[in-house]
Amino acid sequence: MVIANDFFFSGLSKPADTANKANKVGSNVTLVNVDILAGLNTLGISLVRLDFEAYGLNPPHIHPRGTELLVVMEGTLLVGFVTSNPSKLFTKVLDKGDVFVFPIGLIHFQFNIGKTNAVAFAGLNSQNPRLITIANAVFGSKPPINPDVLIKAFQLDKGVVEYLEKEFMSN
């Protein structure tokens, strides 16, 4: 029996916590996707609220299944995405009321360059856009990627790769 509450979610009025230990980057993303709003099933859309403390970062990541269309509510964000090869960066500073598009499958980020909190909302055209946080996927996968692969791919010393795998594996 379907009811109106199946199409309803409450809880985007307040900032999410950006200061907890697990979240060293100073940002927090609240995702309203089909997992918490069942009525989205088959409908191809989801919504996020993004909270940033001062100098908080939503680090480089990819949504493999969705394009993101973001509007800033409060604060000033430096945002950007990198195209597929060749790697060209499109970047912009956004203020309140500004809108920016992050095309499906491309690496992108949002960085609060102001001294105060920032808030943004974004729509994504998938009921479950998925998230690949680049640093976590590369250096923090379980089990870890063979260090020789990362040393060669990133041209880093063995010590730096081992340090990074330790850092990101513990998250």
Add this chain to the structure above:
Amino acid sequence: MVIANDFFFSGLSKPADTANKANKVGSNVTLVNVDILAGLNTLGISLVRLDFEAYGLNPPHIHPRGTELLVVMEGTLLVGFVTSNPSKLFTKVLDKGDVFVFPIGLIHFQFNIGKTNAVAFAGLNSQNPRLITIANAVFGSKPPINPDVLIKAFQLDKGVVEYLEKEFMSN
């Protein structure tokens, strides 16, 4: 030559006018679709800002190409959609931070039931979701639909149909 501005739009920070003559319903919708933000091309998403004066209405309408996922920023909205036959209404009162889904192709509305202005944002999963405002399409098409069709379909007197066609044709 593609540049960052192709993915950027500025202008959703201020309320749109809800009191002009052409807009008797007391609401105004600012649409960011591919027509004004070229970078949305092929990406399957758009964004709207909805402004309502007290008791303002976004009247019953359909987006034939997109589902709408709305979040209230300010005020209190009575919202609802009607399923395809049988016609079942799903309705809800939304406050700040509340989210509601309007599935693709179904008749829906948003009504400001508070004494103050209301503001909402919504994502739609189409670069051009299109809009069919029911009353305008039925009673205000150009040229008008044969009155006999409307008399029979809506079980209205000829005079009422003629009055409605005059009203909506002049918009």
Add this chain to the structure above:
Amino acid sequence: MVIANDFFFSGLSKPADTANKANKVGSNVTLVNVDILAGLNTLGISLVRLDFEAYGLNPPHIHPRGTELLVVMEGTLLVGFVTSNPSKLFTKVLDKGDVFVFPIGLIHFQFNIGKTNAVAFAGLNSQNPRLITIANAVFGSKPPINPDVLIKAFQLDKGVVEYLEKEFMSN
């Protein structure tokens, strides 16, 4: 165990009843969709037979999931559809052997303007194209839409809206 009968339906040789009480508009639509012809599953097509008594009407409606391609077998029909905003009407009188397209998601109607019965067949490109009869969805939903919404949207008196909701709710 799939058998040939799964792809077979019998029963479109005779007119459907157009004079029953529930059907005041003088038409009847017999739909062959996946609900009654299981072999249509995943195949993206369905079929209708439309019967009209003299001056019978298939009232303004929408198929949210399918385009309709109609051919007249008998009689003379006035048909039309209205585009999404702006609301432009495309209309035509059809005789035997004439074909007309009703694009997906747009409001359309068929009206028998002859003194005799009319018959048409149509294909729709969905196994379940769905149906939104506009007057029923707006004035006859269960529960009813808040009358203030309809008064404002259709610019009708409260009495007329109450009359219409009573009429269409009883269907």
Add this chain to the structure above:
Amino acid sequence: MVIANDFFFSGLSKPADTANKANKVGSNVTLVNVDILAGLNTLGISLVRLDFEAYGLNPPHIHPRGTELLVVMEGTLLVGFVTSNPSKLFTKVLDKGDVFVFPIGLIHFQFNIGKTNAVAFAGLNSQNPRLITIANAVFGSKPPINPDVLIKAFQLDKGVVEYLEKEFMSN
């Protein structure tokens, strides 16, 4: 400038010629696709009228882009389709008002087993469903397929293959 005639086609009221020389199989198919009805563009549907003289055949063929949903208007047809490997035949005799589905991409046929003419209409879910007549594609392609391929594939004598290539190439 789009007009109502872009969505209109006239000419399915009369039987097509089934007795011309090029059409030895005693049937004729009149196709209403996007090539002759421009308004079908992007809408994913088309329509055919099929005429059969007594014992006329619409020979085994495939529509690579569309499923066909057929209804008999007059006469008696033996119809069938063969599944992909393993090759299972689903077959049925259809009378007036009977409906049958031919799934996309499968070999199918319609054969008039009555002594009188037969007529059917069918919808296909593509604006251009395409047609591969098996015998013509295999034995009548231009240039012809290497006879050694056909001899081995169909386990026919060289003389029979050469006869067939001559027959079908001249069509």
Add this chain to the structure above:
Amino acid sequence: MVIANDFFFSGLSKPADTANKANKVGSNVTLVNVDILAGLNTLGISLVRLDFEAYGLNPPHIHPRGTELLVVMEGTLLVGFVTSNPSKLFTKVLDKGDVFVFPIGLIHFQFNIGKTNAVAFAGLNSQNPRLITIANAVFGSKPPINPDVLIKAFQLDKGVVEYLEKEFMSN
């Protein structure tokens, strides 16, 4: 619990048998589709290894759900496909390292015209592209197609059709 082996298949290093009785055409196709590699589910791709003895043939066939992109590893193949009506043949001789495309839904074949074995690999853009071997579908379906249909469609004598149906039914 998903594991790495769900995305793994072993067994394309050796030629498949091309000399068994059921396979009179002197070729054998090893298909890696979702039925034997579960991790392909929803991913829209499959792979085949094709082995040919001298003068072996992969007879005219269709993949109703996938385009095939083939690369020759060893030997010399005559390949071709026939377009939908009109039936135009595109054909080419391929040597080691040569690539050829067989578009979705079209009749195509590969014929080893060298005196030695040939090997090719091909990708198909479906997890289950399906296979319709033309001769088997037309002359070897179970139950058989009415011989009158085949006599008229292929313009063959009754005796030849009966011979062919006997041959292909026994496979």
Add this chain to the structure above:
Amino acid sequence: MVIANDFFFSGLSKPADTANKANKVGSNVTLVNVDILAGLNTLGISLVRLDFEAYGLNPPHIHPRGTELLVVMEGTLLVGFVTSNPSKLFTKVLDKGDVFVFPIGLIHFQFNIGKTNAVAFAGLNSQNPRLITIANAVFGSKPPINPDVLIKAFQLDKGVVEYLEKEFMSN
């Protein structure tokens, strides 16, 4: 005028150069996509040949538009992909004739762990699957990503980030 050569490409019989300066990772990928094989247009498939010198690496990368299905022809490869959050690694050692799937949009790599050259072929279900090489996109974009973003995201010292940006920008 379409000809057979539009569906044909020659040149995958020999190894590509894996020792050039620009390609420090010791691998080389030859891509047959729609840009070099026009007949692939709209057909949704492409092909690659991958060559590896001893210990050569195809570094972590993403194809935003296509799943990759790979078969090893020669040598021994360590391969793997990382799921979207949480970051789980699926990894496997492949020998000749082994097949592995890399799902669309996920970070993956192939590493030659043998002392001899390795060769693989792969199909991808897009006419243009695109390529995002992670290290190049993050550290080598033009213009470079703001170093503060990378310092925070990868938890690296400023000096290491500057070193990496210099390395990858010069490629």
